[in-house]
Amino acid sequence: MIRELPEELAKIAKDELNENPERVSEDLMYVKDWIEQQPHLRARKDDQWLVAILRGCKYNFEKVKKKLDLYYTLRTTAPDVTLRHRPLGPDFLNFFRLGTCLLLPKPKDQIYPRVILIRAGVYNPETNNVIDIMCILYYVVQIAIIEDDVASVLGTKIMVDYKGVTLSHFVQATPSVLKKIVAVCQESMPLRLKGSHHVNIPTGVDKIFSLISVFLNEKAKKRLRIYKGCQDLVNDLPKDIVPTEYGGDGGSIAELIENNISKFNEFREWMKQEETFGTDESKRLGKAVKTKAQKSLDGSFRKLDID
Template structure:
């Protein structure tokens, strides 16, 4: 038997129907993925059962897609440590950035058994003092724990609400094409999490310019999952009922301050995990076959290639 958490009946039914999970074959699937990792001279990855099954579920048990995402996950973190968690994680410094509450993971999933809801409040940090890349890296502490612990995320995916209320020009200036491409590629090619929808609310002047730059970088499928609501929250409620928002938004899904404090404790408890992470990553000099073409992925010249994701 694989050493993984048992899913509740509702999540197990979804895993069977939507993720192609066959409980009797999980051991075999994990073993095949672990063997492939051991055969990659350039890759050193976690190989415990729960970590690997989370990637398999996020890729609907396509072994080839799982290999690709797992490789990208460690490749991009190693290549771009200033954007994504990798080596020498300064937990104390990142906790300071995390405490601003820019990224919030709400405690109740949608409809209590659906996708995990993430709230991104851009104005929660001061762009005159901090960079969004650093804020994103700090949030990576939370997202790594979600990937490790949260079955709602790995089975049902996520829905993100991007609140742009009170954003400054400095926030937009930090979302350069290079930064945006890195974030999009990491989300679509490296994370084994299905993004079910992204909702934009409280739109400021100039939003269209950023949105029109950001949208073509995404796959056609993900473009179809973008929803722009302006200041009309009733439009948002058709997708995410108000009760599933934080109390600051008139909902009943926890208060932002309490959620942040709870996550700070969880992140702090993972200190040994972040030390262990230093041993994982990639060494491109040992990669067999064709090296990763980072210029093609992130070059500013030419059109950004479309990604094919579930």
């Protein structure tokens, strides 16, 4: 049973995502029936999870099928990204406590996309990899969209802090790694990315952004924000969600780390179940449908889409 949306959020879901409250139960049953008919697919069938997938695909059932299939296929074929660390295992928690990827709090007085903070410069590139952040992000997004309808209806934003990032960090983001990250985040996750905010950018990195912009569509380019200082960032995001280290009132990084770990502990059983899902390619009926994301793993970049 899914949660009933507040009036304002329900209107957004209807107008932007084609959600019809009177048909949601029927739509969920259709998706569950389709999953049951796929012998190769070991997929989660919780209502709140599936409605997040439906919203992420704007209730286009063909897109829903492709996204679900790709999501669980990548669990099997790209475990170096999706299962690099066992959720809540020692390695996972030790890396998480560095604060490389944190879900920021909800603003108190407005409906606003959920914001995820990424701090790549705080990990040691000699002992960890950028894919470790991807692994954390993979589960942070799941928690956000299951726990909070704002995340599945209104979407999420990414705030990236480059303080401490060195050349050793950047060289880890090889073309093959970036392609996998694009495939997992953009095509398989029910993630409505509403923009990205970048601060503390090292000298010369602006040239990298110029290169990346080649792969962005016009909407994505307009939603990419680069700040010279933290004050501009606070002026652009709700102040009560921005960490105190950046001039906001959203609590300290240390507090946010503990809050996020507590949230992971609440979802402990969910995380354990996640390890049981995936695909058995020997049981697949016919050939796998090649999405643009899957092709990108072997081919060239395509334009990054931001909804």
